[in-house]
Amino acid sequence: MGELGADDGAGNTYSLRPSLQRRFKSSTVKECIHAILKEKLANVQYVPEEMPQLTKSLSEIIKDRLKEEGFDRYKMVVQVVIGEQRGEGVNMAARCFWDADTDSYAHDVFMNVGRGSTRDKVLYALLSFCYGV
């Protein structure tokens, strides 16, 4: 079902599914996230007081960047998790109930390797895209 323009004056042209070109592409999004994470976290140390602000701003930045990508009619959820590496075990799982044909997700992990006594952090960003009617 392609997206027909309303210019021919025909009745029902409201598309319920995205055409192949408009579909969400996991690989392009993953690259976007990767670039943002690399740029924003390159030399940042784990400082407990600054982390809440950083996490929030990162998720806003990723969301805004993806709005520009042109996935119109898509709703999106961006989740960013930053943890300090101290040898503890962490496990994250996600499940979704959506339309597998149109909806998808992309994720990326960023680890910063500290030198000497600097505190390391691991960052995990998860994005989910759901097609809104």
Next chain:
Amino acid sequence: MDDFQSAEETTFVVDEVSAIIKEAIESAIGGNAYQHSKVNQWTTSVVEQTLNQLTKLGKPFKYIVTCVIMQKNGAGLHTASSCFWDNSSDGTCTVRWENKTMYCIVSAFGLAI
């Protein structure tokens, strides 16, 4: 007016979802201590149970549920989420749970169809 669904059926009700998540966490990891070999199974079961219960509500929603389980080690953990959706119908609920050896954070997002 039977054509239109009532407001409760098309908005995300936070309390209801919060109760579902708490129940899922309790039943999956209720009295357990952190065990590296089991944590994978635990996160999966918390998430699947939550999702199952949410879909049983029968509302016209798409759901995304995530769960993070972290061992208590003095390390810090921060999560933030940013969403681009319809504020009147979509919503999110995050539940933080802990016991003596671990933290569990579950986030459920509901997007109206």
